[in-house]
Amino acid sequence: MKRIMACASAMALLVAACGGGEKKAEQQAAPEAAPAAAPAATGATHDVDMDFDGKVGAFVPAELTIKSGDVVRFHNKTGGPHNVDFWADSIPAGAQAALDAGMPDRIGPLSGPMLVEPNAVYTISFANVPPGVYKLYCLPHLAFKMHGKITVQ
Ligand SMILES: [Cu+2]
Numbered sequence: 001m002k003r004i005m006a007c008a009s010a011m012a013l014l015v016a017a018c019g020g021g022e023k024k025a026e027q028q029a030a031p032e033a034a035p036a037a038a039p040a041a042t043g044a045t046h047d048v049d050m051d052f053d054g055k056v057g058a059f060v061p062a063e064l065t066i067k068s069g070d071v072v073r074f075h076n077k078t079g080g081p082h083n084v085d086f087w088a089d090s091i092p093a094g095a096q097a098a099l100d101a102g103m104p105d106r107i108g109p110l111s112g113p114m115l116v117e118p119n120a121v122y123t124i125s126f127a128n129v130p131p132g133v134y135k136l137y138c139l140p141h142l143a144f145k146m147h148g149k150i151t152v153q
Contacts, residue, residue, distance in 0.1 A: 065153060070152075
């Protein structure tokens with residue numbers, strides 16, 4: 001009986017270790033899978049360019065109206081690195097968790113990763129994101145007025 005129990009706990013350890021390994025592999029695969037796996041398959045896709053000419057940074061278009069469930073792809077066009085950051089106090093109450101869930105590879109709450117490579121794309125899913133106004137900026141170019149606004153209907 002003792003031997004069986006020892007075996008069972010060893011098995012449990014193995015299963016736990018195995019499960020952990022699989023989870024890690026899934027997490028590593030997530031960045032590539034994220035755009036296709038975005039839970040907003042029913043929504044439309046919008047594209048926003050990110051530009052910086054040395055004097056002024058810009059999201060193009062700077063203002064966008066979308067529906068909850070849509071996807072927005074941000075393209076590092078010129079003058080990167082760029083990123084997408086939302087002002088926590090500019091978004092609707094209770095929206096942060098849903099928005100964070102739609103932002104892969106965040107470097108912090110409501111803060112997307114730096115896009116260093118030319119033409120790199122960062123996709124944000126607005127699935128389950130409540131209606132309202134979402135003001136955003138680019139962290140490296142905040143001082144260069146690189147601001148944007150997304151209105152979710
Ligand atoms: Cu920028």
